[in-house]
Amino acid sequence: MVITKLLKKTLVDIKKTLVQFIAVVVVSALGVMLLTGMGVVSGGLSEAVNEYYAESNLADMTAVFQGIDMDGIKKIEDFEGIEAVVPRLSVSADRKDADGSFLLKTIENAQRLNKIVLKDGVFPKGENECLISNSYALENNLMLEDAIKISVNDKTLSLKITGLAESAESAYLIKDASKSIVPDHKSYGLLFIDKSAVISIAGDEIYNELLIKMSDGASADDIGYDMKHKTDSAYGFVETVLKEDQSSYVKIQSDIDTVGSMSKILPYVFFLVAAVIIFISMSRMVQNERGQIGIMKALGVSKSVIRMHYIVYSVIECIIGGIIGNVVGILAIPGLFFDTYSSLYTLPEMKVMGWPAFALASVLFLLLFGIAACFVSIRKSLSIVPAECMRPSPPKKVKYGLIERVPGLWAKLPFRTKITLRNISMNKGRVLLSSIGVIGCVGLLLCGFGLREVTQNCIKSQFEEIQKYDLLVNFAAPFERGEKNYTDNSVKHVDEISLVGVTIQKNDGIRASLYVLNSNNESVRLISHDGGQILLPDDGIVVPHKLAEANGIKKGDKLEARVDSELYGNKSIDVMVASISDMYISQDIYASYTYIKQAGIDLYANGLCLTLNDAADRNVLADEIEENDWVHSVTIKAEMREQMEQLSESTDLIVYIMIFMSACLALAVIFNISSINIFERRRDIATLKVLGYFKNEINSLIYIENFIVTLLGILAGLMFGAFIFKEVLAATESKNMYFPFAVSAEMMILSVALTFLFAIVANLMLRRKIQNIDMIGSLKSIE
Template sequence: MKKAFNKDIAGQIRYNPRRFLAILSIVALGVAFYSGVRATSPNMRLTVDRYFDRFNASDIQLLSTMGFETQDIESIRQLKQVESVQPGYSADGFVLKNDSTLLLSFQSLDTERLKSRPDALLNRPELLSGRYPEAPDECLADVQLNELYGFNLDETITLQSNNDSDIKDSLKLLEYKIVGFVRSVQYISLQRGNSSKGEGTLNGFVMIPEQNFKMEVFTQAYIKSKDAESSRFSDTYQKSVDRLADSIEETGSKRNPERFTKIRSEAEQKLSDGRQKLADAEEQLAEGEKELTEGEQKLKDGEKELAANRKKYNTEIANGEKKLKDAEKELIKAKTELEKNQKELEQNKERLEQAEAELENTYKQLEQGRQELAALKSQIDLMEQTNQPAEQIDQLQALYEQTKARLDDGQRQYDQGIHELAAAKAELQKGETELKKGWDKYFAGKAEYEKNLTAFNKSKSEGAKKLDEAQNELASSKRKLEDARRKFEEEKPDALEKIEKAKKELKDGEKKLADLKEPEWIALDLQSNIGFASYRQDADRIAAIGLVFPLIFFLVAALVSLTTMTRMVEDDRTVIGVLKALGYSRFDIAMRYLVYSGLAAAIGIAIGILAGAAVFPRVIFDAYGILYDLPPILTPIHADSSLQAGMGAFFCAVVPSLAVCFKELTSTPASLMRPRAPKMGRRILLERLTVVWKRLNFSQKVTCRNLFRYKKRLLMTVFGIAGCTALVFTGFGLRDSITLMVPLQYDEIQKYDMAVNLRETAEKQDIDELKELLSADKSVKASIGFYQKGIELEKGKNKNDANLIVADNRDDFKKFVAFRDRRSGRPIELTDSGVVITEKVAKLLKIKAGDTVTLLVPDKPDVEVKVTALTENYVFHYIYMTQTLYNRLYGEEAAPNSVFGQLADTDKDTQSNLSKALIKLDYVSSVSFNTSLRKDFNDMVKAMDIVVVVLILSAAALAFIVLFSLTTINIDERRRELATLKVLGFYDNETALYLYRENTLITLIGIAAGLLLGVGLLSYVITTAEVDMVMFARRTHWSNYILSSLITLSFAAIVNLIMYRTINRIDMVESMKSVE
C-alpha cells in the first residue's frame, strides 16, 4: 500500500508536468533574479578586493605640497599602523602618436624590488603581455595605450621636450622602449586622472625604472596599513584607514616646520641668486649697449681715418704720378734732344765723311794737279831744253803758274779743309762723347724712372691694397657691428622680456615667499581615487536596485507559486477524501503535496541559485566593462541572499499547499469525496447599472459575471499581472530617468560648454586678462566670471558638501545656468534676500523653500541664510547667491576665480586648442568641458542601460511565466465548465473566446493596476537607487506606458495561442464526469 502511494506521488509529477514545470520555472526565475541581482554588488566589491589583494594595492596615497625627503619617509615608516611605505616619483609629459599629442603620466618603478621581492611591491602592475624592464631605457605601458592608441611592443615612446622644459629637468632619458603592457590597481576606471599640463586630462601612464628620475625629493608615497584587513568597501576598513591618515597627518605636522625652515632658506637663497642674476643680466645688457656704442664710435673714427688716409694716398699718388710724368717728360725731352743730337751728329759725321771724301778727292786732284804740274814743268823744262818756242813755253809757263796758283789755292783750301776736318772730327768726337754721356744720363734717368715707376706702382698697389683692406676691414667691422646691433635689437626685447619676467618672477617669488606656508601632507584614501569611488557608487547603485526590484520580482513569483499549489490542492479535494478513506494518515497525505511542491521548489531553487550566481552578476558586470578595466568578476554563491531566496521560495511553494491540505483534511472523507458546492451566483455591481448592462450581449454578461464570481482568482491574476507590468514599467521608467538626466543637465540647465578654474594666487588682473583672451577668441561665443568655493551645508544634525557659486551679474548668469522649478518649469529668480540651492541637496538636508541653512565656509565664520527656492539639478550639489548677499554675509566682495564659457563649436579640435592655450597660463589651474562630463555620464548611462535592459527582460520573462501559469490554472479548474460549453454546441473558437475574453479583461485590469503600481514603484526605486551626488530625472515618457502594456498584452496573446490547443483537446465526456 505504501509502495502504491509512493508511485502515486511520483505519478503526480508525471501526470501534471506542466504545473510542476510552472512551479519550477517560476521559483527558478524568482530565486535567480533575487539571488543574482542581490549578489552582484557584493561580487563587484569582492572582485576588486581580491584584485587589490593580489597586486598589493596601497591603502593611502600620500602627497605633499613640497615633496618628501628620505627623513619624511622614515618617519612614516616608524608608525605602528604602517605595514609598508613605498616612495616614488612621477612626471607628466607629451608623446606624439599618429599626429596626435598624448599626455602621459610617467611613474617610477622599483625594478630591483620587482625582481627580488615582487610581493612586497605596492601597487604591483599586472603584466598582460611582454616582460618587465631590464634596462634603464625600457618601460611598461598602460594597456589602454595599446587598445586605444595603437602602441605596440618594442615600439619607442619619445617625449616631446620642445615646449616642456619640466620633463627635461625631471627625466634623464626622453626615449623608452615598450617591453610590456600592464594594468594597474591605481586605474580601475578608464579615466587616467588630471594634469596641470596640456588639456588637463591624462591619456595613460608609463612605468619607467626609478633611476631615470632627476628629482631631489619624492613626489608621492604609497602606504599599506596593518589594520585594514577587512573589505575595502566596509566601514571598518574606512575607519582604520582614517585613523592611519590622521596619524600620518599628525606626523607631517611635526616634520613640516623643519622642512618649512629649510625650504624657506633655500627659497631665500634662490631669490638672492635670482636678484644677482637679474643684476648681471641688466649689467650685461647695458654693457652690450655700451660696447655697441663704442664700436659704432670706433667705426666712425675708422671711417674718418680711412678717408684721411685715402685722401693722403690720393695726394701722394697724384704727386708721385706728377713727378713720374715730369720725369717721363724730361726723359722724353732728353731722348728727343739726344736723338736730335744723334741725328745731327750722324749728319755731321756724314758731312764730315763727305768732306773727308771731298778732301780725299781734292787731295787726289791736288796730287793729280801736282803730277800735271810736274809734268807741265817737265814739259816746260823739256821745251826749254828743247828750246821750244818761248811762246809755247810761256804759254806753258803761264799755264804752269796758273795751275800752280790754282794748285796752291787748292792746297790751301785742302789744308784748310784738313784743318777744318780735324776740328770737325774733334767737334764730332766731342759731340759723340757728349752724346754718349747724354745717352748714359738718359739711360740712367730712364732706369731711375723705371725704378721709381716700379716703386711707385708697388707703393700705389700696396697703398690701394692697404686702403682696400682697411675698407674691407671697416666694412666687415661695420657688418659685424650691424649684425651685432641687429642681433642685439632682436634679442633685446627677449632680454628685456626675460628681465621683466625675472623681475616678475622675483616679485612673485618674494610674494610666494611672503605667502609661503608650511608644507601640507595630503593623505588620499581609496575614496579619493576617481576609479574606485565611481566603482563603489556603481556597486551601491546596483545594491540599491537589488533592494527593491528583486523583492517585488520575488513576491510576484512567490504569489504565483502559492496560487498554483493552492489550486492544485483544491483540485485534488476528491483524491484527498479517497486517500483519507483508505486510511492514510494526514502526514502521508500531506507528503503527497509536500514532495510535489518541495521537489519542484528545490530543483527551481538549485537552478535559480546556480543560474543567478552565474548569469546576472556577469551580465551586469560586463555592462560596466565600458567604464572599468578589471579582471572578470568573481561569482561565488552568497549564502545570505541564496538562503533568503531559497527559504522564501520553498515557503511559498510548500506552506500554502500544506495549509490548504490540512484545512481540507479537517473534513470527513465523505464530504471530501463529494464535489464542492458551486458558488452561489450573485448580482454584480454592473447589473445595477441598467443602462450599461442591457446593452451587453450574453457572452459579455457571462464574462462579467465570471470575473466577479471567482474573486480570489481575479485578485490573484490581477495582482500577478499588475506586478509584472509594474516591473516592466519600472524598468523602462528607470531607463528614462537615467538617460534623460544627461540632456536635462547639460542642455537645459547648465548651458555653458567650458569651465575654467583659476589658482588661489590669481589676482583681479588675471581674471580680466582671461576674459579678454576669451572675448578675442572666435571659438568662444560668450563668457562670464564668477566665484566658487567648496563648502558644507548644515541643517540640524544633517551636513552635506556643496559648491558655492556667487554670481556678479545675475541676469547674465542666467544665460549660463537656468534656475527653474522642476515640477512646474517656472523660472526662479536669484535675489539678494536669500540663496537658491539644488533640489537633491535640499532633500538630503530635509530643507524646503523658506527654511534657513547654515553655510560652513573654510576660513570664514558660519552664517545662517534663508533658502528662497529649490532649483532643478541632476549632477552634484550647488548653492547660488548674489554678490550683494555675499558682501552682506561676509563683509567682503567675492572675487571671481572661475569662468564659464559658451563655445561656437564644441568639436574636439576646438576644445583641444583652447584647452592647450588656457592651461599654459600660470594662473589657470584646470579647464574642463561639459562634453567630457557628458561622455562620462553617457558611459555610466550606457552601463546602467544594459542593467535596466536585463531587468526589463527578466520582468518580461516573469510576466510570461505568470500569465502562462495563471492561465493554466484557470483552464484546469474550469475544465468541466469548458466541456459543458462544448456539449452545448460552442465551436472551438467560441469556447476559446469565452476564456480569452476573461483573460484579456483581467489582463487589462492588471495592466491598469500595474501602471499605477509601477508609478509608485518607480518613484521608490529611483529614490533608493540614487547616490548622494546625483538625482535621476523624474520624467517618464508616455511611450513607457504603451510599451509596458503592449509587452504584457503580447505575452497574454502568446499564452492564449499556446492554450488554444489545450482548450480544443478537452475531452467532453471525461471532463463532465471528472467529479464522479
Template sequence: MKYLAYALVAGVVGSIIGCVVGMLLFPSVIFNAWNLMYNLPELKFVLQLPLAIASSVSVIAVTLLATFVACYKELTEVPALLMRPKPPKSGKTILLERISFLWKRFSFSQKVTARNIIRYKKRFFMTVIGISGCTALLVAGFGIQDSISEVVDKQYEEIMRYDAMLSFDTDSTYKQRDAIIEELKSDSLVKDQTALMQINATVKDNGEDTAVSVIVPEDSAAFEQFVKIANRKSGKELSFANDGAIITEKLAMNMKLSVGDTLSIALADGVSKDVKISGIMENYVGHYVYMTPAYYKQLSQQRNVSNALYIKMNKVNDKNESTLGNRYMEKDGVSSMAFYHGVAESFDDTIASLNFVIYVLIGAAGLLAFVVLYNLTNVNVSERIREIATIKVLGFYPLEVASYVYRENLVLTLIGGLCGLCLGIGLHALIMNLAEMPEIMFGRNIDASSFVFALILTLVFSMAVNLVMYRKLQKIPMVESLKSVE
C-alpha cells in the same frame, strides 16, 4: 507529502537554475555591454554562496508554504466528498446589478462574466495581484529608461546652456586673460561668453569628504543665460542673493538640507565656512554651490578672481570644437578647454547599454504573467469542465466558448494592469533611489507612453496565454455534461 515533495523538487531545481543564471549569465551579458564602451579587466566569477543559499531557501520556503496552505484545506474534507466533482459556487447579487441603468445595458454574456468574476474571489485576487506585479515590472523597466535618458537632455541642454569651458592657468596675468576674452568676442565660432571663478571645495557627508565646485559668476545676471538656475519641483527661477548660496538638489538630498539651513564648506585654504542656503536648484551631474562675488568675499575675506569662461558656440560639431580647442590651447595663460557635446554623446552610449536591463524586466514580466494566467486559467477550466461542456451542448460555437472563459481573463488582466500602473510608480521610485550614485541624480519621470506600453504588453501576454489554452477548450468532450455526479 506527495504535493510537498513535488513542490520541493520544483523549488530546488528552479533555485539551481536561477542561481546559475543570476551568477553566470546575467553578469556576463552586463559585463559585455559595458565592455563596448570601456576597457575593463578580465571578468572573474566568484561563488556567492551566502546569497545563493538565502535566495534559494526563501524561494523554496514560499513554495512549500503555498503548497501546504492549498493542500490543507482540501485534505480536511472526507474522502467521499473529495471523490465527487467540486460543486460550483453559488451566485450572489453583485454591486453592478444594483446599478440598474448600467446593468440592463449588458448582454447576457457580459452579465455572466461579471457574476463569474465576483463568484471566484480567490481567482480574482490571485490574478489581479500577479498581473499587477507584471505591469509594475514593465512600468519600472520603461521608467528606468525614461529617467536615465532624461539626465542627458536636462543636464546638457536645459541646465548647462553653454557648450565649452575655458580654464586659465593659476599664474596667468590679468592682461593675458583680458586679451583672450577680447579675442573670443570677435571669434566667428563663439556666440557668447561669461567669466566666473570656479574653485574646488569639500563638505562633510556622513564623516567623509565630498567634493563640490564653488561657482562665483562675475556677472550674475548674464550668468543665468549660461546656466539654468531653477527649482525642479516648483519650476520657479531662482535669483542670486548676497546673503546666501544656491546649492544643487542632489547635494541637498545627501546632506538632508533645505532652504534656510547652513552648510559647512571647506574652501581652498582648508578653513570651513558656514554657508546659508538661499535656494536649491535642479541639477543631475555633480555637486555645485553658486554664490555672488559679494557673498564669497563675505565668507573668505577675499575678492573673487575669474579663472574660467563659459562659452556658447554658434554651431556645435566635432570640427568646430577641434578648431576652437586648438586655437586657444596655444594661447599663453590657458590651461584647458572642455567641450560637453562629446560628454552628452558618451552618456547616451551608456544609456543604450542599459537597454539590457529593460529587456530583462520585460522578459521577467512576461514569464510572471504567463505563469500566473496559465495556471489560473488551467485550474479555472478544470474546475468548470462540466459547465463549459454544457454550454457546448447548448450550441455555443468554439469562439463563443472561448470568449466565455477568456473574457474573464481579459477583464481581470485589465484590472490588475491598472493596479500595476500605480504599483509601478512606487517600484520605479525605489529603484531610482537605490541605483543613484552620490554625485548623480536620475530623473523621477515616467513618460505617459511608458504607461501605455506597459498596459498593452500586459494585455498581449494575457492574449498569448489565451491562445495556448484554446486547444484545451477545444478538447473538452461534450459528454462530460451528461455524466452523473454520482
C-alpha cells in the same frame, strides 16, 4: 509500498498538469536566475576589489601638500594615530614623442603602502627607467624595453620601460572629471619612476603626497587637524583624503551597492508569483482528487504522507526551476556585468565566486515560498473526514454581486457578460491571486521604462537646460577677472567662471565644488526642485537638492564655508542658502561673483564658458584655443554628453531583460490560471457549444474574464511598479548623481499596452484548449 505508489502518482500528476508545471518552473527559474546571478556579480566584484586592495595595502589616508621635505615628514611620523608614512611625488606628465599624458608617481621597490601590482617585467632601478600602466601599453602597442619621452615640470626625460603594472588606487582612472567620465587608456595612463628620480624632477627631495597608515582606533579628523595646524605653513598643506573618499573607491563601491540592492528586490517578485501559481494549481488538483484523498484516509494513510505527496510535486517544480535558474544565472549574468566593469576599471580578473552559497540560498527561498503555498492549499481538504472527502464537493453558494443589486442594470446586460461577472463574483480569491502575476508584469515594465526615461531626461536636462555653454576653457593658472578673454566669429557669448573647492562646516564637513559666475550669465541656467528656473542670486548660494536633503540644509539656512585654496588662505566665509536646485550629473554649489565678494572673497577667474554659433566646429575651435599657453584644457560639452549616453546604454539592456521577464510572468500566470478556469467551466462551455454558440462567442467568455483580471492587476501594478521603481532608482544613484523620482504618462501607457499585448497572446494560446473540450464527457453528470 504506499510511498512508492504515491511517487508514481506524482509523475502521472506532472504529466497531466504539464502546462502548469512548466509555468512554475519558468517563473521560478527567472527568480533564481536574478537572485543568484546578481548576487554572484556583487560578490565577485566585491571579492576582486577587496583582494586587490588587500594585496596593494591601500593607505587609509593621503595627505596632500604643495611640497614637504624629509624633516617635515619625520615630524608627521610622530603624530598620534599614525602608524606609517610613505612619501611620494605625484605630478602630471605629457608625452613628447606621441599624443598622450601620464599621472606620474614615484615608488619604491619595497613599497609598503599602495603597492603596485606588476603584470610583467621588473621594477625600475634608476632615474632613466619606468613602469607604465598595462592598459596604456596595450592601447598604444608599447612593450618592455621601449623608450618614451615625457615632459614634467618643464624638463624632458627619456625613460626605458622596464615593466607593466596597475594600481588599485587608480582602478578607475580619469584625467579630468570635468572633461570625461569614461577612462581613455589610449591617451592617459599611469607612469611610475623610482623614488631616486625625485631630485631630477623637483630639484630637491621634495614630496607633495604622504600615504598614511592609521593606527587602530585613530581619528581621521584629529590627524587632519594635526596636519593643518602642526606642520610648517611653508609646506602648504592642502587636504587629507580618506581611502573611502577617493574617486576610484567611491565609483566601484557604488556599483557593488547597486547590484547588491537590486538582488534584494526583483527576485522576490518572481518567487511570490511562483507561489501563487503553485497555490492555485495545487488547490485545483486537491479539489479534483477529493475522492482519492478520502479513499487513502479511509485505508489508513496518514495525513502527513498525503501532505508529503503533494509537497513533493511542488518541491520537484522548485528544484528543477532552481537548477535551471542557477545555471543560467551563474553562466550568463556575470559575463554581461563583468564585461561592462572591465571597460571602466583596471581590476584583476573577476571570477564567478561564492556561487554555491547564492545557489543554495535561492533554492531554499524558492522552496520556502513553494512549500508554504502547497501547505496552505491542501490544509482544508486534509481536515475533512474520509466520508465527506469521497463525496463530490457541494456547489458554491451563489451570492448576488454588487452589479446585480443595481435596479435594472443586471437585466440589461448580455448573457455572456452575466456569465463572466457571475464567475468572477464566485471566484474572487482566485481572481485576486491571478492578478498578482499581472501586478508583477506591470511593475517590472514600469521600472524598466522608468530607468530608461529618467536617465535620458537627466542627461537632456543637464546638457541642454542647465549647461547652456558649448566649451569650457580651463586656465593654466588663475587670472584677474577680465584679464583673459577669447573672441572669434564662431563664439556667440563668453562668461567668466571660477571653480574652487569648499568645505561646508556642517555634520562631519561637506566637501563640494563651488562654481561662481556673473548673475546675468548666459552659460548656466539652474532648475529648482519644483521645475522653475533659478537665476544666480546676489543674496546667497544655490545648493543642489541631493546635497541639501542628505545634510538637512534648507532654504534660508546660514552656513560657514571654507574655501579650500591656499590662494585665498583657506579662508572661511558665512553664506546663506538662497535656493535649492536640481543637479543631476554632479552635486555642485553655485553662486554669483557679487555675493561671494560681499561674503569676503574676491575670486580670480580660472575658466571661460563659451557659447558657439550653430555652424561652429567645436572640435576645431577647441584645438585652436588649447594652443594658447594660458589654457590648460578645453572641455567639449558634446563629448561629455556622448560619454554619458554611452554609459546609459546599459539601461537599455536592463529594459529588454525586464520586458522579457514581464512577458514570461504575464503569459505564465494568465495561461496557467485560465487553463484551470477552462477545466472548471468545461460543462458550461460544452453546454454553450450544444446550444449553438459560435467559437468566437465562447472564446470571448474566457477572454473578457482575462481582460478584467488584467485590468485589475494593472491598477495595482502601477502602484507596485512605482514602489520598486523608486527603490531601484535609489539603488542605482551614485554619490554625485541624482535621479529624480517621477512616473510619467508615457511610462504608464507603455507598461499597460505591453501588458495587454501579453494578455492577448495568452488568450490566443488558449483557443485550442477551448476547442478541444469534450462536450459529451463534460456534460456527463458527476453525481
